[in-house]
Every structure is written in C-alpha cells, then in structure tokens.
Amino acid sequence: MYCPHCVRSYAIEAKYCSQCGRRLHALHVIEHGMDSVANAEGAAAIEFTHKTAYYPSSIERTQADGGRGDAMRWPLPLVWSGLLIAVTTSLYLYYNHENAVNETVLRLQSEAKTAALSGDYDKALELLADASEARPDYEALAADMGIIRHVEQLKRMTEEVEVSLSTGMTRDAEKSIRSLESQIGGHKEPIYDKLKIRLDELSMNLTLQKLTLELETLTTIRQHGEMLNLVGGLIGEEAETLKEQIIARLRELTTGEVDVLLNKRNYTGAEAVVQKSLGWLQEDEALLALEKRVASERAGYEKLEQQRIEQAMQRAAEEDLINQTAAVEVVRMEHTLDEFGDLSIRGVLRNAATRPIYSVAVEFTVHALNGNVLGKGTAQAAPGYIEPGEEMTFNTTVYGANTDECTIVVDHATWYLD
Numbered sequence: 001m002y003c004p005h006c007v008r009s010y011a012i013e014a015k016y017c018s019q020c021g022r023r024l025h026a027l028h029v030i031e032h033g034m035d036s037v038a039n040a041e042g043a044a045a046i047e048f049t050h051k052t053a054y055y056p057s058s059i060e061r062t063q064a065d066g067g068r069g070d071a072m073r074w075p076l077p078l079v080w081s082g083l084l085i086a087v088t089t090s091l092y093l094y095y096n097h098e099n100a101v102n103e104t105v106l107r108l109q110s111e112a113k114t115a116a117l118s119g120d121y122d123k124a125l126e127l128l129a130d131a132s133e134a135r136p137d138y139e140a141l142a143a144d145m146g147i148i149r150h151v152e153q154l155k156r157m158t159e160e161v162e163v164s165l166s167t168g169m170t171r172d173a174e175k176s177i178r179s180l181e182s183q184i185g186g187h188k189e190p191i192y193d194k195l196k197i198r199l200d201e202l203s204m205n206l207t208l209q210k211l212t213l214e215l216e217t218l219t220t221i222r223q224h225g226e227m228l229n230l231v232g233g234l235i236g237e238e239a240e241t242l243k244e245q246i247i248a249r250l251r252e253l254t255t256g257e258v259d260v261l262l263n264k265r266n267y268t269g270a271e272a273v274v275q276k277s278l279g280w281l282q283e284d285e286a287l288l289a290l291e292k293r294v295a296s297e298r299a300g301y302e303k304l305e306q307q308r309i310e311q312a313m314q315r316a317a318e319e320d321l322i323n324q325t326a327a328v329e330v331v332r333m334e335h336t337l338d339e340f341g342d343l344s345i346r347g348v349l350r351n352a353a354t355r356p357i358y359s360v361a362v363e364f365t366v367h368a369l370n371g372n373v374l375g376k377g378t379a380q381a382a383p384g385y386i387e388p389g390e391e392m393t394f395n396t397t398v399y400g401a402n403t404d405e406c407t408i409v410v411d412h413a414t415w416y417l418d
Helices: 028-054 054-062 068-073 075-117 121-134 138-168 169-182 190-215 223-231 237-263 267-280 285-325
Strands: 328-337 344-349 357-368 374-379 390-397 406-415
Touching: 075 121, 075 138, 075 190, 121 138, 121 406, 138 169, 138 190, 138 267, 138 328, 169 190, 190 223, 190 237, 223 267, 237 267, 267 285, 328 357, 328 406, 344 357, 344 374, 357 390, 374 390
Parallel strands: none
Antiparallel strands: 328 344, 344 390, 357 374, 357 406
16 A cells, blocks of 8 residues: 555555655555455444344344344445545545646656756746645755756856956966866766856866966967967967967067077078977968078078188189289389499388298399390398288399499399298
8 A cells, every 4th residue: 555645655554654754544445445344344243143132122123024124234335335435536536636746846847957957047946946835845856956056156156257367366266266176076967067168168268368477478489389389279269369479479589589690690590490480380471481581591691602702712812823923012222323333222122922921032133224234133131021011121232333324123032921
C-alpha cells in the first residue's frame, strides 16, 4: 500500500505515514475493503448467533413473521459496499488531483529551466516559487532556486569586473576573476555555460589591458616579438588593436636601429636586425621594403668603395711612379762668378715623393747662352734625410767657366725611399 502524499509504502496497520508523517485516511479500505467487510459480516453473524442463543423468543417471532429476520440481515452488506464504492471514488478523485498537481509542478520546473537558461532569472525564480507552493516538500525545487540565486550572484560579480576593467582597476578585476573561476569551476550545469563564456572574455580583456600597460615598458625587438606571439593567440577587436600597436612599434624600432647601423656603414648588422624582425613578422611589407633599402644602400656603398679602391690604386701607382722616377724636384738654381772666373752654383731642391727620401745626389750641366757646355758635375744634397715636401740644397763649383751668363740644368738625380 502507498501513501497518497509522498507515494511511499506503509504497513497495513499504520495510521500515519512513516515518511511524511501525514494521516493515511482510509486507504487500507481500498486494498483490504473486502476483507474488512467480510470481517464485519462475520462479526455480525457471531453477534446474531449470540442473540439467538439467549433470546429464543425473538427467533420464534422472526420465523412466525415468515422470515423477516433474514430480510433484516441483508441491508448490512449493502451499506458496506456503498461505503467501499464511496471511498474508492474519493481516492480515485484524490489521485487524479495529486497527479494533476505533479504535472503542473513539473511543467513549472521545466519552464523555469528554460527561463534560467535564457538569462531571465527573475521569471525562473517566480515559476519555481509557484511550483514550491504546490509542492513545498519537493527538494529539487529548492535546489534549482539555490543554483539560480548563485548564478545571479556570480553575474553581479562579472558586472563589477566589467566596471573595474573599464576604469583601469586591473588588480581588483584580476582578484574578482580568480574568485569567479574558483566558484564556477566545479559546476557542470548548463546554466553556468554563459557565465563561463563571459568569464573567458573578461580574462582575455584583463590580459589585454595588462599587455597594453606592459607595452610601454618594452625596449627591444625581442620583447615586442614575444608579446606579439602572446597577443596572436587572443581574439576580438581589442586584441587586433593591440596587435597593430605592437607591429607598429616593432617596425619603428627596427627602422631606428637600421638607420643607426647604416650611418655607420654596418650593412651586415642592419641586415641582421631586419632578419630578426622578420622572424616575428614574416612577409611584412614594411620590413621587406626596409630589407631592400639596406641591400640597395649596401650595393651603392660597395660600388663607391670599389671606385675609391680603384682610384686609390691609381693614385698609389702614380705616387709610386713619382717616388721611383720624380722624387726630386728643382725649385731654383743660383750661381755667381768669382774674380777667378770660377762659377759657384747653389741649387734648391724639394722632395716631391709621398715618402721620405735620403742620400739624394744630382748630376748637372752648365750651358752657355750659345748652347756650348761650360761644364758638368755631380753634387750631394743636404740634409741627408728629407720628409715629403721638405726642401734640400746642394752646392758646387765649375772652375774656369769665365762667365755667369749661363743656364744650369739638373740632368739626373738619385735617391733612396724610406
């Protein structure tokens, strides 16, 4: 047999349900009604026999009346049968009522679930309250209401996090996010799914704000590249904005370093910087253009350098030729004729070489105005060691020239290069 209130079984002789404590009414009549009637009829029969034993005149009267005593015994079973039918009907109606209430409660619970999943928590709580009023002992309703209130509390916390992030209070936001993670983490119910999604978004926004602040402190290409890798795993408009800022800073930093190296003619270093940045920003058009610029300036410099080398080689060859063949240059020649007809000659020479020379000697010829040779000779210049551009002199005498109307020509000079 089962209690009509909590649908739990109970003993035949019980008057109150051992589960819910409510009175059992007369349910035992339904399942044991016929036995009760039979017992009642048996009791009546026993009572009737007892009376006939002690009151024979009554039996005689009944028999004398043509069996009226039997007619008086028949209404008792009919009364019990009517009572049984009435009780059965009442219980049937009660069962239908309780079943209808159960269906209503389940319907309200289902509607509350739908409202909660859509985010309408007030409506969900109102529906569950109606269901709880009909079934106050239904523990599932209280559990559902507790979950919804918890979700409402967490939703308010996410709204506070949004305010903290919008005002730049990243520390408070981070603390609240960690609390939300610990409270949501153990729940698998679908109603928490939207909160989990929102929590992921808030965590990403917090990360973006922290990275944005950190960006201002970065100074190297490597630091920018590593941050770019972190932001590359994030999604959303804010992430894209931060990504563009990092890329712009990386390009600017790379260009600045390359300019410094190009001014120093360090083309190898400039190329290395561009390659490093391209490792973080592959196929970036700005960096590829910068790479072409470095290559172009390097080619131009190498061309000019080659020209300078060739010119230097040419100058060196010319200098070497001068050093080897024309290191001694005649600056001026002076001569005087003494009373004995001897011609004193003083020559001023210059080191026209690009290197010091020493042990300079000259061979000269004295020509008369008519072209006749008045004399020849050699002379040693002094000083003995002459730096490039410095002058030296030699002194000599041509005896018996007898005229000072002449020209002196240095025919040849010898020297040694230092």
